[in-house]
Each structure stands twice: as structure tokens, then as C-alpha cells.
Amino acid sequence: MPGSEPDHWSTPFMSFNPQARDHAALITSDAQAVHIARELANHxxxxxxxxxxxxxxxxxxxxxxxxxxxxxxxxPKAFG
Structure with missing residues (x-):
């Protein structure tokens, strides 16, 4: 159903109502960025x-x- 998130999402930004949040999540590591990107792609x-x-x-x-x-x-510029 559009607008509902799957229960398997474990990243912090997935447990919120997008309209209620006034700022984006802060990514603090490469591993976290990759994890979030994969979770979003799967979703x-x-x-x-x-x-x-x-x-x-x-x-x-x-x-x-x-x-x-x-x-x-x-x-980094070296990576594109």
C-alpha cells in the first residue's frame, strides 16, 4: 500500500512520518550510507x-x- 513502510526497515529514518520531520537524517559513516541506499533500493x-x-x-x-x-x-572528487 502506498505510504506504508515495511516492518523490516531498521534504519532510524524509516520510523517517522515524512510530513512531520523538519530535517533529514544525518549519515555518519560510509557503511551507514551504503546500508540506507540498499534499504531504499529494496523498498x-x-x-x-x-x-x-x-x-x-x-x-x-x-x-x-x-x-x-x-x-x-x-x-570525494577523485571518485566522481
């Missing part, structure tokens, strides 16, 4: 085919990504 793929078929924009997914903290990470 996104569960609804992507239905969303595409129904021609819906990924508003909820963008909100989760925004709140995840991944927008705030930096990548």
Missing part, C-alpha cells in the same frame, strides 16, 4: 512496477530519499 523496487504501470510520479519515494540523508553526503 523502491517493491512498488516501482505498479507505480510505472499507473503512471504515478514517485512523490513518496522522493520524500523518503530526501529524508534519508543521502542528498547530504559528499563524494
Amino acid at each position: 523502491f523496487k517493491t512498488e516501482s512496477a505498479v507505480r510505472d504501470r499507473e503512471r504515478r510520479l514517485p512523490h513518496a519515494e522522493l520524500e523518503l530519499f530526501s529524508q534519508s540523508g543521502l542528498w547530504g553526503i559528499s563524494v
